[in-house]
Amino acid sequence: MLRSSPALQNTLKSTPPENVAMKKATLIGISVSTMFYMSCGLVGYAAFGNHAPGNFLTGFGFYEPFWLVDIANVCIIVHLVGAYQVFCQPIFGFVESWSSKRWPQSGFIAREYPIAMPFGGTFNSNLFRFVWRTAYVIFTTIIAMLLPFFNDFLGLLGASAFWPLTVYFPVEMYISQAKIRKFSSTWIWLQLLSLSCLIISLVAAAGSIQGLIKAVQTYEPFQSIS
Incomplete structure (x- = not known):
């Protein structure tokens, strides 16, 4: 058995490098997301124009089949909980690190309080972390409830972040890393791509601002209007 171990190890397929695996995962993830978003956006606008509802499942006034709506709501909850953690953890870490340095x-x-967890070992709890994070979640939830025009507000945030984070910086980093010469054919095509996405972002931002202005005219706190 020991003699055959090196031979077996030589036949095992080695794992691909991290950059190759991440490139493949990113390509698949972005492709699937683009397919779903473009399908909803193009088909919805082609069918309903400017009257397309923000929520395709319940925006038409009916809730059947109910199981499909429930599954979609569960998926939205899972998505938002994960996204909330991704965006909030840097804020939590910054505030807690600054506070510990300011008042050591x-x-x-x-002070950390060890709490014994059944079948999970010991969990260290911190009173400041508990109070600060709870207050932050309550505050952001109240702000979200005060803003009933969710779709337009989300569209404005997405349009503002799309071009610089998704297009401009990645394109410029690729140009710098690959040492692409200015005014070469590749450089020109990349700049045209960046410019096209900038125009799309500006148009999307203008549409979102117009929707926000229209929504503010009939604004009622803690009421869902979109």
């Missing part, structure tokens, strides 16, 4: 002797901030 404070027991409220620095």
Whole structure:
């Protein structure tokens, strides 16, 4: 058995490098997301024009089949909970790190309380972390409830972040890494791609702002209008 072990190891397929695996995963993820978003956007606009509802499942006034709506709501919850953690953890880490450096002797901030978890070992809890994160979640939830025009607000945020984060910086980093010469054919095509996406972002932002202005005219706190 020991003699055959090296031979078996030589026949095992080695795992691909991290950059290759991430490139493949990113390509698949972006392709699937683009397919779904473009399908909803193009088909919805072709069928309903400007009257296309923000929520395709319930925006038409009926909730059948109910199981499909329930599955979609569960998927939205899973998606938003994960996205909320991704965006909030850097804020949590920054505030907690700054507070611990600013008040290192404070027991409220620095002291850890070990809590025994059944079948899970010991979990360290911090009173400041508990209070600060709870207050942050409550505050952001109230702000979200005060803004009933969710679709237009989300569209404005997406349009503002799309071009610089998704197009401009990746394109410029690729040009710098690959040492692409200015005014070469590849450089020109990349700049045209970046310019086209910038125009799309500006148009999307203008449409979202117009929707926000229209929604504010009939604004009622804690009421869903989109």
